[in-house]
Structure formats: C-alpha cells, structure tokens
Amino acid sequence: MKNKLSVWTKLIYGAGDIGFSLTGTIIGAYFLFFLTDVVNINPAVAGIAILIGRTWDYINDPLIGHLSDRTKSRWGRRRPFLLFGALPYAFAFMLMWYTPSIQNEMGLAVYYALAYVLYDVAATFVYMPYFALTPDLTDDYDERTSLTSFRMFYSIAGSLVAFTIPAMIIGDFVPANANRVLSMGIIFGLVSALPLLLVFLNTREHYSKPVEDNTHILHALKMALKNRPFVFGAVIYLVTWTSMEVLQAVLLYFIHYVLQRGGQSDLFMGLIFGVGVLALPLWNWVSKKLNKRLAYVVGISFWAIVQMVLITLNPASSFGWIIGLCVMAGVGVSAAHVLTWSILPDAIEYGEYETGERHEGVFYSLVTLMSKVANSIAIPMTAFLLNATGYVPNSLIQPNSALVGIRLLMGPVPALFLLVGIAFAWRYPLNREQYTEIVEKLKAN
Secondary structure: OOOOOOHHHHHHHHHOHHHHHHHHHHHHHHHHHHHHHOOOOOHHHHHHHHHHHHHOOOOHHHHHHHHHHHOOOOOOOOHHHHHHHHHHHHHHHHHOOOOOOOOOHHHHHHHHHHHHHHHHHHHHHHHHHHHOOHHHHOOOHHHHHHHHHHHHHHHHHHHHHHHHHHHHHHOOOOHHHHHHHHHHHHHHHHHHHHHHHHHHHHOOOOOOOOOOOOOOHHHHHHHHHHOHHHHHHHHHHHHHHHHHHHHHHHHHHHHHHHOOOHHHHHHHHHHHHHHHHHOHHHHHHHHHHOOHHHHHHHHHHHHHHHHHHHOOOOOOOOHHHHHHHHHHHHHHHHHHHHHHHHHOOHHHHHHHHHHOOOOHHHHHHHHHHHHHHHHHHHHHHHHHHHHHOOOOOOOOOOOHHHHHHHHHHHOHHHHHHHHHHHHHHHOOOOOHHHHHHHHHHHHHO
C-alpha cells in the first residue's frame, strides 16, 4: 500500500467530512432547541423522541460496516455507498426540520422519532463506508494523523458554518419561523450530499479486496472486541464525543439564558470553531513531538479546565473575557476532533498482526455506533435535566434552578466524561514505536 499521500488526496478525502459535520452539528446544536422552542414540545418528551430515534438505529452500523467489507464492485468496497446514498441522506435530513400539522404532542414526538430513525439509516449508508476509507489510503502512523487533520479541518469548518449560518437563516427560534427552519434543512441537506459525490469521483481504494464470504459478522465483532487498542480508542472516542454532544446541545441555552446574549450566539459559536480550525496544525505538531496518547491527555485536560471556568460567566461578565474563553475552548475542541479520530485507525494493523484478518468496515461501524451512543446519551440527558430543573421555553427570565442545570451541563458533566477519556488515553496500549514495528512485520510477511 502506498504510505505517503498527496496533498490533493488529503484535500479531496477530507472534504467528504464537511457534510457530516454540517448535518451532525446542526442536529446537535439546534434540534432540541427547535423541538422545545419552535414546535413547542415539552423537553422531556423531546428527549424521549430523540432517544428513540438514536437507540433504534444502533444495529445499522455493524450491518452496514460488515456489508461494505464484503461488497464487490468495479468502484471498490466503500465508494458505491457514497454514490447511491448521497441523495437519500440529504432528503432524510430535510424531513427532520419539517413541522407537520399534528396538534397532539405525542403525535409530534412519534413523527420526529421516526424522522430521526430514517435520517440515521440514510446517514449510516454513507458515513460509515466513508470513515472506513481511512486505513485504505495509508498505513503510515504520522500520515494518518495528517490525513485526519485535513478531514478535521473540513469537519470543524463545517461546524463553524453550522453554528452561524443556520441561525442567520432562521432568526429567532419561535413557532412563526417554522418555514425558515425547513428552508434551512433543505439547503443544508443538499449542500451536505455534494462532497460525498466529490469523494466518490476523486479517490481510489488501495486495499480493495473484499472480506471472504464465509466471514460472519459475529466473528468480525468478536475480533474487534478482542483488539485492546481498538477498545481503548473506542472508549476514548465515546466519552470525548459525549462531552462534545452535551456542549453542542446546551450551548445555545447557555448563551441565551445564562449570558443573556442571544443576539451574539453566532459570534461566540463561530469563534469557538473558527479557532478550532486554526489550531489543527498545533495538535498535529504536538502529536508528532509526543505521540497521540500524550497529545490527547494534554489537549483534553486543557479543554476540561476551560469548560469549568466557562460556567462562572454571567450577564455581567465582560465581553473580552467571554471572547478569551471562547478562544481557549476552540483550542480544546480542535484537540478532540483530531486526536480521537487519529488514534483509531492504528488498531486495524494491530488486529491484522494478531489475527491475520482486516475488518475495517466493522471496526469503523462500531466507531460510528459510538457516536450514536454519545448522541443518545447527551441530548436526552440535556433535555431531561432541563425539564427537571424547570426550564421555560422562550422565557428570557429562567428560574435559578434551570440556570444551575444549564451550568451543570456546560461544565461539570462534560468535564467528568473527559476525565474518563484521559484515564483511558493514559493507559492506551499502542505507541508509535510499537505500531511502526507491527507495520514492518506485516510488510515482511
């Protein structure tokens, strides 16, 4: 397999992630807010709808991952999914932002739960094979971090757009603007599908041999669970992205009701993710100077501290202090994007060395499953806590209990998850030297 990748290959492959970042960030940041403040669904009921939508879809990822491992086509194993799945993915996203003429709250909850399930199924068909392309492009330890940095450039850039442009299109999140919300969904659904077609047309799979037909999915799952670096990496990914999902879900509430600066929400969120883009080379450099494990420990520790400081802000806090903390939060967000994804591909060669088998599709399907688990933990937990603490939709003056709940979700809750990630990263069982030795042995066989 070719080790070094051209800048063009990295740019094209990385571009595919912008669509997933757009749709994922928009859902994470706005969907709960949309359900509570536009559709007027009780936070607890909205949380149940989201929980059903996410957990129902858990089975899709391993099945699609296994299917892509076994796929035979003139385009390879992964790329056909990008070609045929892009438009269904866009359409399913649009349906999530439609407000049906249903007066019953439970009827609305059922609609949005089903819409979420449909979106997840359509998204799985494209993003799981896309992610599984990473180890097919290079087996070089540092080159994978570089490739991930390119992908995360687009990912964070997509988050930057997702945190700013939708708010400009929609304006206030009130029932009267339901049509604007739908327009936003149509625009971003179509925009998100286009990069997948670009990746299909401009990449080639270097490792395109399908898994033998007699390889059962349960066997592949068993191999994944026996792979210690993969298990550690999956846990790191899960807890880090649960923190990210919690913060995305609560950030608008924090800006609107704790800081009382709703008119500046696009500025603050845009700044966090804009700095995140600029900080990507920093974490690529730190990873090369140290290693992925230590870089994660440094970056995520810094981010956890920043989140705990952020909850001390209030309406009287100076604009400059808020801006400064947003900048620091962006540095931490950048570390989470690059390092969690760059750790995972190395488990593929470790597994091949230990067992003689490669199961990229199933491995990456379990990672995307972790993202769904993170989402199904984070957003319903946010909704239930808002409901339990007495949150009142579209009321600028919230009870103190609700403000305390929002602060808990902004600081201690994500920090606790991040501490778990740091603990697992500290004991991660595969470093650069071990990985390089494994690759050389594989090449020699």
